[in-house]
Amino acid sequence: MTMQLQDSSARWKTFLTAAKEDEILLILSKQSSTPVLNTTFHELQSFDSEFADWVLENPRTILDTGSKVLNDICMERGGSSIDCLIRIGELPGDACIPLREIGSESIGKFCSIDVVVNKVSDIKPRLYMATFKCETCGFELDVEQKDERELKEPLRCPEVKGGCGSFVRKGETTFMLMMQASRMVNNQLIEVSELPENVPGGSQPTRGILFLERDLVLTLTPGDRVSANVIPQVRPEYKRNKKTPMFEIYYDLVSAEQESTPFTEIIIEDEDKEKIIEISQKKDLLNYLYKSIAPSIF
Numbered sequence: 001m002t003m004q005l006q007d008s009s010a011r012w013k014t015f016l017t018a019a020k021e022d023e024i025l026l027i028l029s030k031q032s033s034t035p036v037l038n039t040t041f042h043e044l045q046s047f048d049s050e051f052a053d054w055v056l057e058n059p060r061t062i063l064d065t066g067s068k069v070l071n072d073i074c075m076e077r078g079g080s081s082i083d084c085l086i087r088i089g090e091l092p093g094d095a096c097i098p099l100r101e102i103g104s105e106s107i108g109k110f111c112s113i114d115v116v117v118n119k120v121s122d123i124k125p126r127l128y129m130a131t132f133k134c135e136t137c138g139f140e141l142d143v144e145q146k147d148e149r150e151l152k153e154p155l156r157c158p159e160v161k162g163g164c165g166s167f168v169r170k171g172e173t174t175f176m177l178m179m180q181a182s183r184m185v186n187n188q189l190i191e192v193s194e195l196p197e198n199v200p201g202g203s204q205p206t207r208g209i210l211f212l213e214r215d216l217v218l219t220l221t222p223g224d225r226v227s228a229n230v231i232p233q234v235r236p237e238y239k240r241n242k243k244t245p246m247f248e249i250y251y252d253l254v255s256a257e258q259e260s261t262p263f264t265e266i267i268i269e270d271e272d273k274e275k276i277i278e279i280s281q282k283k284d285l286l287n288y289l290y291k292s293i294a295p296s297i298f
Helices: 002-019 021-029 041-047 049-057 059-076 270-280 285-293
Strands: 036-040 085-089 111-120 124-134 140-144 175-177 183-194 207-213 225-239 242-258
Touching: 002 021, 002 041, 002 049, 002 059, 021 036, 021 059, 036 041, 041 049, 041 085, 049 059, 059 085, 059 242, 085 242, 111 207, 270 285
Parallel strands: 036 085, 207 242
Antiparallel strands: 111 183, 111 225, 124 140, 124 175, 124 183, 183 207, 225 242
16 A cells, blocks of 8 residues: 555646646646646546546545645646645445445445535634744744634744754743745535435435535535535534534535436336325325425424
């Protein structure tokens, strides 16, 4: 697996320069409002099928590597550090998993879920690269923020990078967050649930939380039916302010395809007609209807 990850940089560079030249030029021209390069799984698979399989198994690491390679290509061609992103969509059918079946074996993998959007949160800015200043020597240090629930602060001013080597825990220094120098992105939380037609009879729909960032913010609204290409992640549950061995699943959204609902003619078979007539003769027809719509309430 280590060799796969090391080789991913070279494979990304080959793919991007051979198949995505027009998209790279568009990013360099800054005509695009967001420096994002979109591709499909089929396009990647047609170019390098083995590499496409790696993406399904190690999406976060390989996507991050691809984004770094894309940024390096732009810089080599005279562009500044644009902070580009690569997004992959239209995953194969065998990568689609029912929301209620996602468990430990799916954590960290690249998969697709068919869902309907229930709620959307307000936009919230999040630090993803925080700049701290050492109060003792004035050295500035960048710290990547991977956990949106906790601000990660430096514990020592790094001497090897030009700092003074002072420790926070020894009371030798403190760090001040430099908001103007730090980099932020917008994010949004989306609550989704299974499509109604996929919910087993008498059951409640399984729900999930999607985590959206950057260009994906404000792209989904309540009622949208989407195939969400996600990376399931976990975080520990807390009880009385203490971590427990139980984990809750949330989903990093990589891309999404909205479902178009064509108007189709409904064909009623003879068997269906018999059932409709049978149900219509029930004395408690309204109660029967209520229970079929909201079994958990009635």
